[in-house]
Amino acid sequence: MRRRDLLLALLAVLAIWQVVAWLVQRPILPAPNVVALVFIQELGKGLLEHFLASLWRVLSSTLLAIALAAPTGLILGQSPALNKLSSPLIYLLYPIPKVVFLPILLLFFGIGEFSKIAIIFLILFFQILVLVRDQAAAIRPELIQSVRSLGAGRRALFRFVYLPASLPAILTALRQSIGTAVAVLYIAELFATQKGLGYYIYLNGTNLFNYPAMYAGIVAMSFMGLGLYFAVDGLERWLSPWQSAR
Secondary structure (H helix, E strand, O other), rough: OOEEEEEEEEHHHHHHHHHHHHHHHHOOOOHHHHHHHHHHEEEEEEHHHHHHHHHHHHHHHHHHHHHHHHHHHHHHOOHHHHHHHHHHHHHOOOOHHHHHHHHHHHHOOOOOOOHOOOOOOHHHHHHHHHHHHHHOOOOOHHHHHOOOOOOOHHHHHHHHHHHHHHHHHHHHHHHHHHHOOOOHHHHOOOOOOOHHHHHHHHHHHHHHOOOOHHHHHHHHHHHHHHHHHHHHHHHHHHOHHHHHHH
């Protein structure tokens, strides 16, 4: 994504926001300049601390999901027998909205960090697993046979064929996971916590009726998602330059 396009999109959003704020003329929708001023003020009053708490939850759950789901997807994609055996279980569990398990996780693991990270992990795990598995299973057989004819074993196939071919799917899954993780984060931080952007937004919008601060929290959550997307773009340029060039 070019910086000029991003800047134009940002200006368009701010212009629409300003026009709607003028039309509504209600405290529930403050103007962008008011939110920007409150955002700067709130950084020194706890917003930055809430941001870091949320960032830790998103990063830890996403990295854990990738570390477990990507290798599992590669293994299933290169093993038709294992794929056939596991497919019924995946298709049974994948459509279930994992958010419903949050009260159960809170009962089992308490109100600490682990239960919040675990619910995001559960959602991301199946997204990444299915995408990587399907990508690994779609590799052309003639490509695999040509590498095997050179004497490559299973480990060499995994390293030089399946992993490079599945990198685009892993990065795509990572992009989807970021959006999902940030969305689920808000719900996870409504339960038994006093740190995090989800808690901050809910507290200021519902309890304190401090709408500029509420929008400042939403802006901070948007910045977090945008920064993570740029990080994935950087990973793509580093790990699969052929993909980003294309």
